[in-house]
Amino acid sequence: MNPNDYLSAALLITGAVFFLAGTLGLLRFPDVYTRLHALTKADNVGLGLMVVGLAVQAESWSVVGKLLLIWWLVLIAGASVAHLIASGALQRGIRMWKP
Amino acid sequence: MQPLYLALALFLLLNLGAGMWRVLRGPTAADRMLAAQLFGTTAVAILLLLAQATANAALRDIALVFALLATMTAVAFVRRAWPNREANHESK
Amino acid sequence: MTLLTWIFDSLLGLSLLWLAWRALACPNLFKAIVLFVAFGLLMALAWVRLAAPDVALAEAAIGAGLTGALLMAALAKLHPTEAHNDFAVPPEKNVTKVWSWQWLPAITILLVTTGLGYVVLSLPPYATGLSTEVAANLEISGASNPVTAVLLNFRGYDTLLEIVVLLLALLGVWSLNSADLDHKAAPGIVLDTLARLLTPIFILVAAYLLWVGAHAPGGAFQAGAVLGAAGVLLLLAGWRPRTGLMALPLRLVLVIGPAIFVIVAMLTLLIAGQMLEYPPTQAGALILILETAATVSIGVTLAALFLGGDPRKNNRNKNHT
Numbered sequence: 001m002n003p004n005d006y007l008s009a010a011l012l013i014t015g016a017v018f019f020l021a022g023t024l025g026l027l028r029f030p031d032v033y034t035r036l037h038a039l040t041k042a043d044n045v046g047l048g049l050m051v052v053g054l055a056v057q058a059e060s061w062s063v064v065g066k067l068l069l070i071w072w073l074v075l076i077a078g079a080s081v082a083h084l085i086a087s088g089a090l091q092r093g094i095r096m097w098k099p
Numbered sequence: 100m101q102p103l104y105l106a107l108a109l110f111l112l113l114n115l116g117a118g119m120w121r122v123l124r125g126p127t128a129a130d131r132m133l134a135a136q137l138f139g140t141t142a143v144a145i146l147l148l149l150a151q152a153t154a155n156a157a158l159r160d161i162a163l164v165f166a167l168l169a170t171m172t173a174v175a176f177v178r179r180a181w182p183n184r185e186a187n188h189e190s191k
Numbered sequence: 192m193t194l195l196t197w198i199f200d201s202l203l204g205l206s207l208l209w210l211a212w213r214a215l216a217c218p219n220l221f222k223a224i225v226l227f228v229a230f231g232l233l234m235a236l237a238w239v240r241l242a243a244p245d246v247a248l249a250e251a252a253i254g255a256g257l258t259g260a261l262l263m264a265a266l267a268k269l270h271p272t273e274a275h276n277d278f279a280v281p282p283e284k285n286v287t288k289v290w291s292w293q294w295l296p297a298i299t300i301l302l303v304t305t306g307l308g309y310v311v312l313s314l315p316p317y318a319t320g321l322s323t324e325v326a327a328n329l330e331i332s333g334a335s336n337p338v339t340a341v342l343l344n345f346r347g348y349d350t351l352l353e354i355v356v357l358l359l360a361l362l363g364v365w366s367l368n369s370a371d372l373d374h375k376a377a378p379g380i381v382l383d384t385l386a387r388l389l390t391p392i393f394i395l396v397a398a399y400l401l402w403v404g405a406h407a408p409g410g411a412f413q414a415g416a417v418l419g420a421a422g423v424l425l426l427l428a429g430w431r432p433r434t435g436l437m438a439l440p441l442r443l444v445l446v447i448g449p450a451i452f453v454i455v456a457m458l459t460l461l462i463a464g465q466m467l468e469y470p471p472t473q474a475g476a477l478i479l480i481l482e483t484a485a486t487v488s489i490g491v492t493l494a495a496l497f498l499g500g501d502p503r504k505n506n507r508n509k510n511h512t
Contacts, residue, residue, distance in 0.1 A: 009100070076388065112199060
């Protein structure tokens with residue numbers, strides 16, 4: 001393994017940890033709004049770290065471009081859906097969790 | 100590196116399976132939708148890992164289509180199928 | 192490493208079976224839709240593991256993207272009042288009567304499963320099928336992706352019939368209902384921006400899939416599905432085409448794919464004496480023309496399916512809704 005591989009492995013594993021955190025948040029958090037918060041971490045940071053980790057290993061710049069495009073699309077989708085669901089939940093009077 | 104890619108893909112698949120509990124449990128429709136959204140992102144990550152592990156560039160195109168269509172179900176849910184008075188049924 | 196793939200594959204297969212069962216058995220229709228979308232995601236992964244990226248691409252575009260949106264819209268039509276809506280199926284009053292008829296499909300399914308199992312088990316363990324024939328004739332097919340060569344050249348009439356099936360599905364929907372073309376609630380700035388931002392990328396990716404289909408996984412159905420998704424997203428964001436476009440122009444676009452296919456079939460029948468037997472020198476160009484027309488028709492058909500009815504009947508039946 002060369003230094004590139006170590007960097008890539010570290011990024012990929014960190015990304016996977018964010019996915020785990022997102023799933024745990026989805027399962028453990030008490031209401032829609034907090035679950036939304038957990039979910040977007042997996043979408044944005046988890047996939048982002050994975051994309052960067054794979055881009056380090058990519059064989060050409062076009063692959064890097066495609067990986068970044070995929071990440072950008074997921075970012076846009078995650079942000080928009082989070083906003084739509086959060087405002088929809090507020091409109092419908094889904095109550096926020098209070099400790 | 101290949102075993103690491105496959106191990107991480109398996110790990111993400113297990114994550115996805117654990118998230119299934121939220122789909123079954125709810126309680127609101129929005130919660131189930133959120134889980135589906137996370138599944139989409141997880142599937143993109145799994146495909147990218149498999150593309151690297153099996154050196155099959157076509158899998159990145161599948162991930163691209165997934166990422167592109169990730170909003171469709173959720174937007175259709177918010178715009179069409181979300182009932183107006185769901186909060187009353189939250190206890191179910 | 193082989194152990195890892197083995198665990199991955201078995202987990203994937205078991206999850207698919209479990210999801211299919213849960214989606215069928217679930218009384219809450221919304222939950223069933225979400226489970227079905229998850230099933231589509233995992234099914235695409237399963238096709239990847241089965242080394243069929245072409246099918247995985249189609250499953251990703253249709254199963255995980257479009258079907259979810261279509262089912263959501265269908266669910267909204269099932270519960271038009273939305274007042275006491277918890278997505279539950281109303282309890283059956285005469286459960287016993289329904290139950291007494293369930294043995295018929297059960298026996299049919301059992302027979303089909305037994306037959307399929309028998310066929311699968313009686314296959315020779317190492318068969319090449321027709322893949323060597325396809326590989327031998329790939330050079331004259333006009334495409335270097337064997338799947339495209341089979342779909343558009345060797346078995347072109349299958350693809351023609353598939354496109355016609357899609358058109359028939361749309362005609363069925365049109366005969367049942369009128370389209371809901373009224374402008375609903377404003378989409379809001381987020382959805383509006385999302386639709387404006389993504390639509391050009393949808394079209395670009397559709398063109399890319401169409402082009403890449405000649406030598407890698409991709410092709411008319413996948414590209415058409417992505418194009419249809421662009422239409423669905425625009426419709427969800429509140430965009431409605433002008434009523435003038437809904438009559439003749441829409442119908443022309445819907446039939447252009449099958450029409451060009453039929454014209455090419457007849458020309459090849461007259462010139463070469465065989466339906467859809469292209470001259471090898473022009474095969475590549477012909478496939479590209481056929482696929483482009485098919486992509487446009489498939490995309491518009493899928494978007495029109497999402498409207499859920501005949502767009503021309505809108506004004507006449509407005510008082511009903």
